[in-house]
Structures are given as C-alpha cells and as structure tokens.
Amino acid sequence: PPAPRGDDVLVAVRHRGAVELRAVPVGASAAPLADLPVVHADQAAVRSFTLDGSVLVAVIATPSTPGEVVLLGEDGPRVLTDYAKPLRDKGIRPMIELETTAPDGYPVHGWLVLPEGDGPHPVLRVVHGGPFTQQEWALFDEAQVYASAGYAVVVGNPRGSAGYGQTHGHAITHAFGTVDVDDVLALLDKALERPDLDASRVGIMGGSYGGFMTSWLAAHHGDRFKAAWSERAVNAWDSMVGSSDIGYFFVDAYIGASPEVQREKSPLSYAAQIGIPFAVVHSEQDWRCPLEQAQRMFVALRRAGAPAEMLLFPGEGHELSRSGRPRHRVQRFEAILEWWSRHL
Numbered sequence: 001p002p003a004p005r006g007d008d009v010l011v012a013v014r015h016r017g018a019v020e021l022r023a024v025p026v027g028a029s030a031a032p033l034a035d036l037p038v039v040h041a042d043q044a045a046v047r048s049f050t051l052d053g054s055v056l057v058a059v060i061a062t063p064s065t066p067g068e069v070v071l072l073g074e075d076g077p078r079v080l081t082d083y084a085k086p087l088r089d090k091g092i093r094p095m096i097e098l099e100t101t102a103p104d105g106y107p108v109h110g111w112l113v114l115p116e117g118d119g120p121h122p123v124l125r126v127v128h129g130g131p132f133t134q135q136e137w138a139l140f141d142e143a144q145v146y147a148s149a150g151y152a153v154v155v156g157n158p159r160g161s162a163g164y165g166q167t168h169g170h171a172i173t174h175a176f177g178t179v180d181v182d183d184v185l186a187l188l189d190k191a192l193e194r195p196d197l198d199a200s201r202v203g204i205m206g207g208s209y210g211g212f213m214t215s216w217l218a219a220h221h222g223d224r225f226k227a228a229w230s231e232r233a234v235n236a237w238d239s240m241v242g243s244s245d246i247g248y249f250f251v252d253a254y255i256g257a258s259p260e261v262q263r264e265k266s267p268l269s270y271a272a273q274i275g276i277p278f279a280v281v282h283s284e285q286d287w288r289c290p291l292e293q294a295q296r297m298f299v300a301l302r303r304a305g306a307p308a309e310m311l312l313f314p315g316e317g318h319e320l321s322r323s324g325r326p327r328h329r330v331q332r333f334e335a336i337l338e339w340w341s342r343h344l
Contacts, residue, residue, distance in 0.1 A: 113144070
C-alpha cells in the first residue's frame with residue numbers, strides 16, 4: 001500500500017516492465033509519471049515496501065531473483081538477503097530486451113530468454129494474462145523452465161497491458177483480437193530475425209487472457225504455429241457473463257453487452273478453423289474463467305476433428321501456475337514439456 005512520508009506519499013508504479021518506487025506530492029491535483037520523483041527505479045520490480053521513520057525497505061525482484069529484501073538508503077540500495085542463490089547455482093538465463101513496431105507503426109516491447117547452445121532453437125511465444133498486467137523485468141519461473149529445456153521464450157507487453165500509459169492499456173477495450181494480435185506477432189517476428197531461432201518450430205501458449213490469445217491465434221493464424229497450449233482461457237464470452245466471478249461487468253466493459261458481439265469475439269466461434277494440435281488446460285475450481293470455458297472449447301474442437309487434448313487439475317483454481325499445490329505445479333510443468341517435446 002502507499003506509504004505517507006512527510007510531504008509526499010510513496011507508491012509503486014508500473015513502467016515498461018519495471019515496478020518503480022516514486023513519490024507523489026501530498027497536494028498534487030495531477031501526478032503524471034514524468035513529474036513524480038524517483039525513489040528507486042531499475043530494471044527490476046518492487047514487490048512490496050515499508051517505511052519506518054526514515055528507514056525504507058522493499059522486496060525487489062530482478063531478472064536474477066524472484067525477490068530480495070533491500071534497504072533503500074541515502075547511499076544507495078543494499079541487498080540484505082540472498083534467497084535466489086540456489087537458483088543461481090542451477091543457472092539463470094538472462095532476459096534480452098526486444099523492441100520493434102507493429103504494422104501500424106506502434107512500438108512493441110518485450111524480451112527473449114534463450115537456452116544454452118548455438119541453436120537454432122525451437123520457440124515458445126508466451127502471452128501473459130490480464131490483459132491489464134505486465135511482463136516484468138523479473139525472474140519468470142516459466143521462462144526459466146522452458147529455456148532450461150531447450151526452448152527460446154518470447155514474452156512481451158502488447159497493447160492492453162499495464163505499464164505503458166492509459167492509451168496503451170485501453171487500446172483493446174471492445175477490440176480484443178485486433179491490435180493486440182498485431183503486437184504479439186510483431187514481437188515474435190522480431191525475435192525470429194535471429195539466426196539462432198528456428199522459425200519452422202514455433203509454439204503458442206498462455207493463460208487466462210493469454211489463453212484467449214492462444215485460442216484466437218490458433219484459429220486465425222494457425223499457420224504460424226506447430227501447436228498451442230491454451231490454459232485457464234476465456235473461450236466463450238457469452239457464457240463467461242453468467243459463470244465467472246467477474247462476469248458481466250468485466251465482459252461488458254472489455255467486450256460489450258451484445259450477445260452477438262460476445263460470440264463474434266469468442267475463440268469458441270472459430271474452433272472449426274483450428275487444425276493444429278491444441279491442448280485445453282484448466283483447473284476444476286477456477287471461478288475466474290470457469291471450467292465450462294474449457295469444456296465447451298474441447299468439445300467443439302473434437303467435434304470439428306481437431307487434434308485436441310484436455311488436461312484438468314482437480315482442486316485447483318485460477319492461480320494454479322503461481323500458487324497451486326506444489327505437486328500440481330510440478331505436474332503442470334512436466335505436462336507442458338511433454339507436450340512441446342511431441343510437437344516441436
């Protein structure tokens with residue numbers, strides 16, 4: 001939460017993949033990011049912070065740690081813990097920044113995590129959820145697992161993501177599957193310019209909004225990918241309205257209240273266009289994107305003759321990949337790697 005400090009208030013601000021600590025003047029009637037004094041800004045993500053008198057301490061994630069306790073003093077930051085040492089000992093692959101433009105000239109920002117070796121490596125295009133979240137300058141367990149298994153991992157923040165201003169965040173309101181698709185593919189194309197990536201072996205995957213995007217791309221740009229892994233996805237907005245814990249207000253705001261528009265923007269409506277191997281992955285107790293979203297998509301795919309498989313995790317919810325039971329998180333990674341070993 002924000003922390004009052006004299007004449008200002010400390011807040012965490014998302015900015016181009018970083019989460020920065022900035023100061024907002026108490027009397028400010030407007031507070032554009034450029035005018036906010038920087039307390040701590042780096043290629044890192046402030047997870048939490050606390051202020052005790054003049055002592056400011058934060059938990060900060062970086063590309064080499066999921067989070068360390070850092071004292072932010074006048075002499076600069078001092079890291080007080082080293083929880084990531086076991087991970088470093090096993091090897092952490094670095095994040096390579098990517099910048100390009102979409103077909104309409106809009107700037108696109110993301111990262112590439114490479115496996116060891118010369119390649120050419122098979123590629124996974126991983127799309128984050130939200131959509132109003134951001135891929136961060138922070139250690140991402142999924143990218144590390146896939147890279148350690150030999151895959152190049154492309155991640156980024158297409159239009160609709162947080163951290164790039166209100167216009168960027170609102171760009172896909174009532175426009176899912178448009179400019180966000182352009183940005184996702186533009187970043188992939190930028191990565192594929194590298195000779196150490198194999199453009200003939202590319203997979204698409206993601207969860208929640210990323211699952212929607214995976215389903216949408218498999219239907220509309222399936223020729224770009226060898227296979228798809230669509231997890232905890234929104235596949236049918238018309239039933240999401242009545243079954244999800246964020247139901248009608250989320251769908252009405254992002255997609256629109258018209259049932260016809262909801263169906264037009266639903267990957268389920270285009271299931272018959274999907275011909276690539278397609279994994280439908282869900283958790284039994286997901287109240288955000290309920291199980292019926294997976295069931296309807298899987299049945300539609302199989303009825304259309306698509307090579308689809310379904311994986312269901314019992315007793316888990318929408319947060320399986322982040323805070324599910326450890327055995328299920330391990331089993332999930334094992335299933336993902338087995339899937340891609342078959343299809344890439």
